[in-house]
Amino acid sequence: MTEDRTTTGSADTTPRTDSDDVVARVLANADSHAAGYALFSQRAQALLDVTDASFVDTDGEQFDREDRASLRRVGGLSTELDDVTEVEYRQLRLENVVLIGVYSGGSLDDAENSLRELAALAETAGAVVLDGLLQRRPHPDPSTYLGRGKAQELASIVSHLGADTVVADTELAPSQRRALEDVVKVKVIDRTAVILDIFSQHAKSREGKAQVELAQLEYLLPRLRGWGESMSRQAGGQVGGAGNGMGSRGPGETKIELDRRRIHTRMARLRRQIREMKPAREAKRANRRRNEVPSVAIAGYTNAGKSSLLNRITRAGVLVENALFATLDATVRRSETADGRPYTLVDTVGFVRNLPHQLVEAFRSTLEEVQDADVIVHVVDASHPDPAAQLQTVRDVMGEVGARDIPELVVFNKSDLVDDDTRLVLRGLEPGAVFASARSGEGVDEVLARVMRLIPDRAVRVELLVPYERGEVIAALHERGRVTATAYTEEGTRVTALIDPTRLAPFEPYRLEAVGLS
Numbered sequence: 001m002t003e004d005r006t007t008t009g010s011a012d013t014t015p016r017t018d019s020d021d022v023v024a025r026v027l028a029n030a031d032s033h034a035a036g037y038a039l040f041s042q043r044a045q046a047l048l049d050v051t052d053a054s055f056v057d058t059d060g061e062q063f064d065r066e067d068r069a070s071l072r073r074v075g076g077l078s079t080e081l082d083d084v085t086e087v088e089y090r091q092l093r094l095e096n097v098v099l100i101g102v103y104s105g106g107s108l109d110d111a112e113n114s115l116r117e118l119a120a121l122a123e124t125a126g127a128v129v130l131d132g133l134l135q136r137r138p139h140p141d142p143s144t145y146l147g148r149g150k151a152q153e154l155a156s157i158v159s160h161l162g163a164d165t166v167v168a169d170t171e172l173a174p175s176q177r178r179a180l181e182d183v184v185k186v187k188v189i190d191r192t193a194v195i196l197d198i199f200s201q202h203a204k205s206r207e208g209k210a211q212v213e214l215a216q217l218e219y220l221l222p223r224l225r226g227w228g229e230s231m232s233r234q235a236g237g238q239v240g241g242a243g244n245g246m247g248s249r250g251p252g253e254t255k256i257e258l259d260r261r262r263i264h265t266r267m268a269r270l271r272r273q274i275r276e277m278k279p280a281r282e283a284k285r286a287n288r289r290r291n292e293v294p295s296v297a298i299a300g301y302t303n304a305g306k307s308s309l310l311n312r313i314t315r316a317g318v319l320v321e322n323a324l325f326a327t328l329d330a331t332v333r334r335s336e337t338a339d340g341r342p343y344t345l346v347d348t349v350g351f352v353r354n355l356p357h358q359l360v361e362a363f364r365s366t367l368e369e370v371q372d373a374d375v376i377v378h379v380v381d382a383s384h385p386d387p388a389a390q391l392q393t394v395r396d397v398m399g400e401v402g403a404r405d406i407p408e409l410v411v412f413n414k415s416d417l418v419d420d421d422t423r424l425v426l427r428g429l430e431p432g433a434v435f436a437s438a439r440s441g442e443g444v445d446e447v448l449a450r451v452m453r454l455i456p457d458r459a460v461r462v463e464l465l466v467p468y469e470r471g472e473v474i475a476a477l478h479e480r481g482r483v484t485a486t487a488y489t490e491e492g493t494r495v496t497a498l499i500d501p502t503r504l505a506p507f508e509p510y511r512l513e514a515v516g517l518s
């Protein structure tokens with residue numbers, strides 16, 4: 001596969017570069033591997049580094065306050081920051097993280113679920129979650145996100161656990177991030193940065209990579225202000241002052257302006273590339289439509305088990321990972337219904353709540369597969385604490401991309417993990433749903449049967465006259481269509497059959513004229 005990427009001198013994947021130029025590194029990395037920077041070191045490595053077995057099985061339960069003590073762990077490598085103003089995109093080994101969130105009245109459950117999801121996201125990105133803290137307050141503190149006192153408390157927890165990163169459950173203002181870093185003395189990032197990082201690690205197609213890099217740059221752009229301020233302070237320059245050369249390019253130009261221009265240039269190029277990729281993708285889709293092979297899209301919340309279910313169905317060996325966003329680009333497989341009609345199965349990117357707005361476009365480009373589908377298999381993790389919210393999140397987005405009217409089959413996956421009471425609740429939530437388990441195989445046959453019924457039957461009725469010496473044609477017809485009547489005449493066998501138009505070609509020579517295609 002040829003990729004028209006410009007490889008730069010620093011196009012290797014070593015996590016540290018000599019350059020302190022953040023923007024250069026982001027742009028260089030974007031050219032070298034998946035896309036953009038990586039906040040976390042490799043996932044596998046992160047998991048191997050876990051020495052205490054109790055951390056391997058992080059399932060969110062560790063957030064219960066009373067359990068917090070049992071999670072204490074002496075981390076080896078607390079990263080001391082000497083310059084906290086410039087850490088956002090420095091590639092640190094971010095393996096030990098503490099999560100923080102703020103919730104207002106009455107929504108503790110929701111806040112906890114959100115923090116669990118953030119934990120899963122952080123792990124997907126390659127981090128080990130050491131602790132999670134929630135503070136109840138009407139609004140995040142405008143200056144330090146958590147209130148001053150809690151921020152101090154956080155600082156001592158961070159140093160006690162040896163954490164090297166704090167992840168906030170909402171998007172932080174650049175100034176909040178800096179202020180909080182000043183208090184806790186380690187790197188602070190937000191949910192958006194984590195999701196961007198995962199997307200960049202997983203994007204596979206050229207378009208996916210380009211979309212993700214564009215999103216990263218969009219995220220980075222307003223956050224340059226921080227560096228810009230310190231830069232201009234360093235340079236002694238004052239905006240609007242009589243100092244060194246407002247409006248003069250070159251020596252008087254602040255670094256921030258230069259960075260901004262480079263980012264804008266890069267973004268323009270990416271947008272152009274994405275525009276150019278669109279026709280190819282549309283041609284591919286049009287082709288599928290022309291072939292009239294119905295398509296079934298497997299959609300649903302991230303980690304619901306979409307890829308696992310697809311594997312069960314096709315044994316296709318699609319990447320399955322216990323990580324959010326294991327699948328970032330649509331994967332298409334061919335399959336066939338029990339009555340012999342071909343269709344395509346499309347695996348899709350998982351949905352997630354509070355998707356960073358920069359990523360909505362990247363995400364939607366993968367959802368085009370869903371918009372084209374004839375049937376949507378909506379997979380829900382039956383063992384998730386809040387399946388109703390998952391259902392809603394997915395349906396909201398489906399509605400936005402115009403997929404609301406496509407026939408939908410809800411599948412409660414991971415049924416091997418739920419008890420009868422939960423089943424009752426879920427059944428009440430979604431009476432038409434199928435319970436299935438990609439792991440045990442329960443319900444998979446029913447999913448297939450229901451899908452078959454939902455796939456539009458495009459078969460046409462044909463009548464053939466086949467000479468007796470061409471018995472193999474009759475045999476092929478039985479295999480590829482449904483034979484509804486057979487009669488033996490002097491000229492040969494007369495057969496009536498229902499068959500998908502895409503499979504008709506070999507039989508054309510035997511077709512009787514004037515057979516109505518109803």
Ligand SMILES: Nc1nc2c(ncn2[C@@H]2O[C@H](COP(=O)(O)OP(=O)(O)OP(=O)(O)O)[C@@H](O)[C@H]2O)c(=O)[nH]1
Nearest residue numbers: 302303304305306307308322325326327350438439
């Ligand atoms: N117990 C159980 N685990 C399952 C089942 N199906 C999937 N899993 C597990 O759930 C995790 C996620 O499965 P995936 O198939 O990658 O989920 P996905 O929906 O494709 O996730 P993304 O592509 O990341 O959005 C994996 O660890 C699977 O082994 C199931 O039926 N039962």
Ligand SMILES: [Mg+2]
Nearest residue numbers: 306307326327
């Ligand atoms: Mg998947």
